[in-house]
Amino acid sequence: DIVMTQSPDSLAVSLGERATINCKSSQSVLYKPNSKNYLAWFQQKPGQPPKLLIYWASNRESGVPDRFSGSGSGTDFTLTISSLQAEDVAIYYCQQYYTTPLTFGGGTTVEI
Amino acid sequence: EVQLVESGGGLVQPGGSLRLSCAASGFIFSSYLMHWVRQVPGKGLVWVSRINGDGTITTYADSVKGRFTVSRDNAKNTLYLQMNSLRAEDTAVYYCAREFYNDLRNWGQGALVTVSS
Numbered sequence: 001d002i003v004m005t006q007s008p009d010s011l012a013v014s015l016g017e018r019a020t021i022n023c024k025s026s027q028s029v030l031y032k033p034n035s036k037n038y039l040a041w042f043q044q045k046p047g048q049p050p051k052l053l054i055y056w057a058s059n060r061e062s063g064v065p066d067r068f069s070g071s072g073s074g075t076d077f078t079l080t081i082s083s084l085q086a087e088d089v090a091i092y093y094c095q096q097y098y099t100t101p102l103t104f105g106g107g108t109t110v111e112i
Numbered sequence: 113e114v115q116l117v118e119s120g121g122g123l124v125q126p127g128g129s130l131r132l133s134c135a136a137s138g139f140i141f142s143s144y145l146m147h148w149v150r151q152v153p154g155k156g157l158v159w160v161s162r163i164n165g166d167g168t169i170t171t172y173a174d175s176v177k178g179r180f181t182v183s184r185d186n187a188k189n190t191l192y193l194q195m196n197s198l199r200a201e202d203t204a205v206y207y208c209a210r211e212f213y214n215d216l217r218n219w220g221q222g223a224l225v226t227v228s229s
Contacts, residue, residue, distance in 0.1 A: 040215045042157075049207055049219035050157065061217075093157055097214050100171050102147070102159040 002026050002096050006105035013110065019081040021108045023094035028074045031098065038098035041070055041079045044107075045090045053092075054079065086112065114138040114218045116208050121223030128198050132223055134191040134208030142166065142186040145211040148193050150204035151222075160206070161193065176202075198227045 003026040013019040029038045037057035042050035052061045054070035057077055067082045081088055089112060094105040120132040134146070148160040161182040162171045170182050181194040191208050205222040212218070 038214060042216075049222055050216075051219075052215060052217055055213075055215040055217075095157070095216070097216070100159075100162065101173050102149075102162075102216075104157040104159070107156050 001101055002029065002098065002103050004094055004096055004103050004105040006092075006094055006108050008108060009106070010109040010111065012112065013081075013084045015086065015112060016083050019084050019088070019110055021079040021092050021094075021110075023072075023077040023079070023105050025075045025077075025096055029096045029098040030074050037073050037077070038096055039070075039072070039077050040095045040097060041068075042093045042095060043088075043090045044093065050093065081110070084110070084112070114210065116210065116218060116220035118206065118208055118220045118223035121206065121225045123226045123228065124198055125229050126199060126227055128227070129194070129196045130198065130225060132193040132195070132206055132208075132225070134193075134220055136189045136191065136208075136210070139210070141184075141189040146182075146184065146191045147209045147211060147216060148182060148191075149207045149209055149216070149219075150202075151207070152204045153224075158204075162211070163191070195225070198225075200227050203227045 005024045007022045039057040041054040044050045053064050058070045069080050071078050091107045091109050093107050115137045117135045124130050147162045163182045167184045179197045183192045205224050207222045208220045209216040210218040
């Protein structure tokens with residue numbers, strides 16, 4: 001199984017400041033024939049299902065504010081919130097869909 | 113608008129069975145792979161199972177293999193998860209999700225399954 005490791009477990013960021021979350025996979029999730037990284041980022045707020053933010057490591061889902069961005073390739077990925085808003089308080093998960101079993105990182109709690 | 117609505121959750125004794133349903137709307141159900149993902153309250157997300165569009169290919173996490181069965185009725189636009197030999201560690205919120213170009217694009221609100229005597 002591909003193990004996804006997120007860091008930090010939690011972080012507190014001031015409103016308007018940058019938040020950076022890291023995700024590392026135990027093996028590459030880059031599929032070389034199409035040059036795509038099979039890596040997604042989700043946001044989950046209390047009592048709600050996960051919401052897809054980023055797919056293919058860096059593509060923003062429709063309707064997601066552009067303060068959210070994803071980067072990285074191979075085994076190392078980053079989710080950046082450029083200017084934290086109050087509504088961004090949530091738990092963020094990375095997930096690989098390169099192979100089954102699909103696996104998720106342990107989550108990063110973002111607080112103000 | 114894509115909608116996924118789970119039902120069938122509840123309290124069941126260890127060793128018992130339960131069937132979850134996921135009613136889909138807003139898209140051509142038979143054209144998409146579907147997944148089940150679970151989450152122990154307060155914990156992380158764990159993938160459970162996947163089924164292809166016509167229901168002929170299924171994949172399971174090792175933790176549920178041989179006990180859970182995923183199926184679908186494309187005429188009813190409904191996904192199912194039959195859960196047998198339930199254990200306390202199966203207690204979780206179960207989400208169905210639609211796969212869209214490989215990612216888990218759309219999720220239902222979840223159904224809580226509690227396994228306890």
